[in-house]
Amino acid sequence: MSVPPPLNPRERILMGPGPSTVSQRVLRAIGAPTLGHLDPQYIEYMDETCQMLREVFQTTNPLTFPVSGTGMAGMEAVVVNLVEPGDEVIVCINGVFGGRMKDNMERAGATVNTVEIPWGESFSDDAIAEAVQQHPKSKLLGIVHAETSTGALQELTGISKIVRDAGMLFAVDTVTSLGGHEVKVDEWGIDAIYSGTQKCLSCPPGLSPVSFSPRAIECMEARKSKVQSWYLDVSMLRNYYLGSGGRAYHHTAPINMVYALRESLAIILEEGLEARFARHRDMHRLLRSGLEELGLSYIPEHSLHTLNCVAVPDGIDEGAIRRRLLEEYDIEIGGGLGVFAGKAWRIGLMGHSATRRNVLTLLAALKDCLG
Amino acid sequence: MSVPPPLNPRERILMGPGPSTVSQRVLRAIGAPTLGHLDPQYIEYMDETCQMLREVFQTTNPLTFPVSGTGMAGMEAVVVNLVEPGDEVIVCINGVFGGRMKDNMERAGATVNTVEIPWGESFSDDAIAEAVQQHPKSKLLGIVHAETSTGALQELTGISKIVRDAGMLFAVDTVTSLGGHEVKVDEWGIDAIYSGTQKCLSCPPGLSPVSFSPRAIECMEARKSKVQSWYLDVSMLRNYYLGSGGRAYHHTAPINMVYALRESLAIILEEGLEARFARHRDMHRLLRSGLEELGLSYIPEHSLHTLNCVAVPDGIDEGAIRRRLLEEYDIEIGGGLGVFAGKAWRIGLMGHSATRRNVLTLLAALKDCLG
Numbered sequence: 105m106s107v108p109p110p111l112n113p114r115e116r117i118l119m120g121p122g123p124s125t126v127s128q129r130v131l132r133a134i135g136a137p138t139l140g141h142l143d144p145q146y147i148e149y150m151d152e153t154c155q156m157l158r159e160v161f162q163t164t165n166p167l168t169f170p171v172s173g174t175g176m177a178g179m180e181a182v183v184v185n186l187v188e189p190g191d192e193v194i195v196c197i198n199g200v201f202g203g204r205m206k207d208n209m210e211r212a213g214a215t216v217n218t219v220e221i222p223w224g225e226s227f228s229d230d231a232i233a234e235a236v237q238q239h240p241k242s243k244l245l246g247i248v249h250a251e252t253s254t255g256a257l258q259e260l261t262g263i264s265k266i267v268r269d270a271g272m273l274f275a276v277d278t279v280t281s282l283g284g285h286e287v288k289v290d291e292w293g294i295d296a297i298y299s300g301t302q303k304c305l306s307c308p309p310g311l312s313p314v315s316f317s318p319r320a321i322e323c324m325e326a327r328k329s330k331v332q333s334w335y336l337d338v339s340m341l342r343n344y345y346l347g348s349g350g351r352a353y354h355h356t357a358p359i360n361m362v363y364a365l366r367e368s369l370a371i372i373l374e375e376g377l378e379a380r381f382a383r384h385r386d387m388h389r390l391l392r393s394g395l396e397e398l399g400l401s402y403i404p405e406h407s408l409h410t411l412n413c414v415a416v417p418d419g420i421d422e423g424a425i426r427r428r429l430l431e432e433y434d435i436e437i438g439g440g441l442g443v444f445a446g447k448a449w450r451i452g453l454m455g456h457s458a459t460r461r462n463v464l465t466l467l468a469a470l471k472d473c474l475g
Numbered sequence: 476m477s478v479p480p481p482l483n484p485r486e487r488i489l490m491g492p493g494p495s496t497v498s499q500r501v502l503r504a505i506g507a508p509t510l511g512h513l514d515p516q517y518i519e520y521m522d523e524t525c526q527m528l529r530e531v532f533q534t535t536n537p538l539t540f541p542v543s544g545t546g547m548a549g550m551e552a553v554v555v556n557l558v559e560p561g562d563e564v565i566v567c568i569n570g571v572f573g574g575r576m577k578d579n580m581e582r583a584g585a586t587v588n589t590v591e592i593p594w595g596e597s598f599s600d601d602a603i604a605e606a607v608q609q610h611p612k613s614k615l616l617g618i619v620h621a622e623t624s625t626g627a628l629q630e631l632t633g634i635s636k637i638v639r640d641a642g643m644l645f646a647v648d649t650v651t652s653l654g655g656h657e658v659k660v661d662e663w664g665i666d667a668i669y670s671g672t673q674k675c676l677s678c679p680p681g682l683s684p685v686s687f688s689p690r691a692i693e694c695m696e697a698r699k700s701k702v703q704s705w706y707l708d709v710s711m712l713r714n715y716y717l718g719s720g721g722r723a724y725h726h727t728a729p730i731n732m733v734y735a736l737r738e739s740l741a742i743i744l745e746e747g748l749e750a751r752f753a754r755h756r757d758m759h760r761l762l763r764s765g766l767e768e769l770g771l772s773y774i775p776e777h778s779l780h781t782l783n784c785v786a787v788p789d790g791i792d793e794g795a796i797r798r799r800l801l802e803e804y805d806i807e808i809g810g811g812l813g814v815f816a817g818k819a820w821r822i823g824l825m826g827h828s829a830t831r832r833n834v835l836t837l838l839a840a841l842k843d844c845l846g
Contacts, residue, residue: 106530107741108523111734113516115508122727126509134731135506137486138497138679140807145484152479159477172681173544173706176726180706208705302727308509310543310681310729332703334579335544335551353812355547356493356673358681360505361732363482370478436511441724 116430117462120438121252121411122280123302123309124454125462126364130307133367134360141357153362154345156369160282160305160377161297161315163289169345170311170365171336172358175279175300178312180208181336182275182296186244186320188329189213194235194245194272199223200253200442201277205246212332217242223443224254224404224413229262236270243323244273244295250281252303253441255413255450256404257285264293273320279303282313283372284384284410284454295320301361304384304410306455307368310361368455384409387458391451394467398474403448410458412451413444417474422446425473433469487801488833491809492623492782493651494673494680495825496833497735501678504738505731512728524733525716527740531653531676531748532668532686534660540716541682541736542707543729546650546671549683551579552707553646553667557615557691559700560584565606565616565643570594571624571813572648576617583703588613594814595625595775595784600633607641614694615644615666621652623674624812626784626821627775628656635664644691650674653684654743655755655781655825666691672732675755675781677826678739681732739826755780758829762822765838769845774819781829783822784815788845793817796844804840 118125139146158168171181179201187193187209195206197220209216219235221227227247236245245267249258260276267274273295278287284304289297295317302309316324316338324338331337335355343352372380388409392402400414407413416422422439426449429435440448451466489496510517529539542552550572558564558580566577568591580587590606592598598618607616616638620629631647638645644666649658655675660668666688673680687695687709695709702708706726714723743751759780763773771785778784787793793810797820800806811819822837 106526107744108527108737111504111507111520111738113508113510113520113734116510116514118509118511120511123509123511123730126731131506131508131731133482135502136482137484137502138489138494138673139484139487140489140491140494141680143487143801143807149482149484155477156479173548174726174729177544177706180704204705211701211703211705300727302509308729308731309512309727310732330582332582333551334575334582335548355545356671356680358545358679358732359494359673360497360502360679360735361681361729363484364731366479367482373478430514436514 114434117435117457117465119452119457119462119466120436121450121452122300122454124306124452124457126306126308127371127456129371130364130367134308134364136363138359141359142351142353146359147351149366150357150362153366153369156366156373157313160369160372161287161289162291163315165289165315165317166346167321167342168315170313170362172355173312174309175298175312177336178298178300178314179205179277180333181314181338182298183208184212184331184333184336185324185338186273186275186296187212187214188327192217192239192242194219194239194242196227196247198225198227198254198256199248199251201248201251205277224256226256226258226406227263229266232263233266236266236272240270242272244275246275248277249287250278250285250408250410252280252411253444254404255408255411257406257408260292268293273323280408280411283380285408286381289315301365301368304454305368305372307364308361310358311365384453384458387453387460387463388412390460391453391463394463398471410452410454412453413448414451416447416449422449428473429469435466435469485805488806488828488836490823490828490833490837491807492821492823493671493825495677495823495828497677497679498742498827500742501735501738505679505735507734509730512730513722513724517730518722520737521728521733524737524740527737527744528684531740531743532658532660533662534686536660536686536688537717538692538713539686541684541733543726544683545680546669546683548707549669549671549685550576550648551704552685552709553669554579555583555702555704555707556695556709557644557646557667558583558585559698563588563610563613565590565610565613567598567618569596569598569625569627570619570622572619572622576648595627597627597629597777598634600637603634604637607637607643611641613643615646617646619648620658621649621656621779621781623651623782624815625775626779626782628777628779631663639664644694651779651782654751656779657752660686672736672739675825676739676743678735679732681729682736755824755829758824758831758834759783761831762824762834765834769842781823781825783824784819785822787818787820793820799844800840806837806840
């Protein structure tokens with residue numbers, strides 16, 4: 105039997121599309137002694153975590169909790185709980201994650217109407233209004249707030265009104281925005297939302313915060329069929345996360361991951377949401393001006409602050425540059441995904457990674473590598 | 476915005492049905508710096524983790540990896556990848572987890588033939604042979620090796636031969652046995668198997684090790700329909716875990732959880748599988764004689780070493796005893812589940828928790844509480 109050498113991961117600066125750098129405070133929290141998932145002390149930690157999640161989501165939705173899987177499990181939880189075989193839905197696609205949402209919806213038995221625009225662009229209210237008019241029987245419209253594959257930010261307030269006026273549920277992917285861009289679940293009329301812990305929350309990957317509005321719960325309660333996933337079935341999960349007078353065991357919660365999430369949310373609330381969003385905006389501007397000085401141009405017109413997607417100049421081996429950044433500087437940035445593979449770099453400014461020191465370090469290193 | 480007090484979990488001795496106590500070594504590993512999920516260093520850690528998992532599963536199956544969710548996600552991964560709508564299957568039920576397997580199979584569209592025996596009993600080869608004869612068109616037979624709800628151990632070698640001779644796949648739940656009882660995937664002819672990290676591996680909850688035989692892969696490759704879960708679709712996951720010449724991004728792996736699993740597997744291989752199984756057997760015998768001296772009797776005839784399920788004596792408030800153990804001694808044991816709720820205690824002897832010191836401490840504390 106062969107035992108590998110001791111674990112000794114390098115201390116990278118993580119400025120790719122996620123995970124972002126995890127602070128020492130969160131790394132200490134994740135290593136705290138494991139409690140049982142029904143221990144009263146753990147239940148209290150979990151409740152505090154859910155309450156802080158509500159504050160970060162800016163919602164009073166009782167049904168707000170971390171799904172025990174990474175961001176894609178959150179997407180699937182939203183889809184399989186709201187969609188039944190035969191349902192018609194609308195999915196907006198302008199990158200990889202809209203495409204995945206469509207795939208998820210189809211696997212849940214939905215007929216998916218798509219609205220597609222070129223990668224890197226954001227949807228206009230008019231495009232959504234037209235789709236909603238064309239497919240009036242749709243139960244739900246799903247859209248990505250922050251397309252991790254293109255770096256495009258999507259405005260949501262106008263779209264939300266259109267969708268809800270048409271009597272549809274509004275489902276939003278905020279994997280790369282929550283904790284870095286403003287996300288207002290209640291004010292923006294979002295019915296179902298999911299995120300990931302490893303982006304702007306700067307917690308290790310492994311959990312997917314979700315929140316469901318009372319309208320979404322009504323929809324779930326009116327289901328004719330069982331949710332196809334046992335693991336993600338919210339009708340059972342709510343008895344654990346919200347059960348009064350005793351929590352019903354469903355599955356063993358990932359205790360230490362919840363410790364980490366609790367700590368990362370505390371850090372966010374200590375900083376304050378507004379200050380945090382301003383920091384992400386300022387770091388984006390600083391990075392942007394530096395990248396443009398190096399001759400690099402942004403792909404999306406309406407760029408995220410948290411993920412900066414720039415075109416790789418002609419004649420440059422983008423993979424070789426990323427390898428040098430990793431090997432010589434211990435800095436990780438991301439390559440392009442999907443249609444942008446080999447053509448783009450994706451530079452994350454998320455949570456604990458979004459600092460002046462990191463931005464200036466990356467710019468200096470990149471300048472060196474581009475020679 | 477309200478920030479809760481600092482995280483400070485008590486150092487419990489975890490002797491319930493899981494999680495078990497996590498060693499300092501594993502807690503240090505989980506708090507190591509987070510790497511990106513495509514970082515070459517992380518890929519190496521992941522490969523080493525999968526290789527050690529093969530050794531612990533006693534298999535050469537290439538398709539052996541940790542599912543990014545807790546044990547129940549592993550059950551679902553096995554079910555949704557092997558079962559298609561319209562398939563006929565056999566599920567053996569003698570406790571909560573057999574029942575859950577049935578529920579999972581039905582959600583995947585299977586017609587489920589059940590073999591049921593009273594809770595706490597184990598299946599005879601004859602009972603299985605009869606079921607296989609009655610339902611010869613079944614694609615798969617699913618059974619629980621270690622029923623966490625009753626403490627019953629299931630012999631598998633005879634059953635495996637019956638199932639495979641009938642041309643069916645053999646799927647096994649080893650959530651509460653892997654790392655504590657002998658589990659020989661290849662020798663026992665198991666086609667699909669899942670476990671959890673928080674039991675006899677003594678790693679925090681959050682991952683579910685799985686392994687699929689070449690026969691199981693053939694079955695997946697012959698599917699007519701897409702796997703209903705995107706998150707658990709092995710046809711995509713294998714490109715990340717086994718892809719040669721670059722790993723295809725599927726979802727962001729739970730990096731720090733994998734660090735913890737890697738460390739806990741290294742600890743197991745350092746101890747040696749045979750020595751580890753012997754330790755669990757010896758600690759079970761020590762606990763058993765102590766419990767019987769206290770007048771407590773085991774419920775299952777064929778008890779697991781790793782989970783000891785005893786009847787609560789008449790007139791005892793079982794919840795009050797568990798609360799005293801937790802509050803006065805910082806020891807967690809479990810209550811009964813399902814038909815045993817209020818009637819049983821479940822005492823875990825799993826991995827790092829299965830020590831002479833813990834057994835004697837628990838017996839002394841229990842004696843005190845039973846007064």
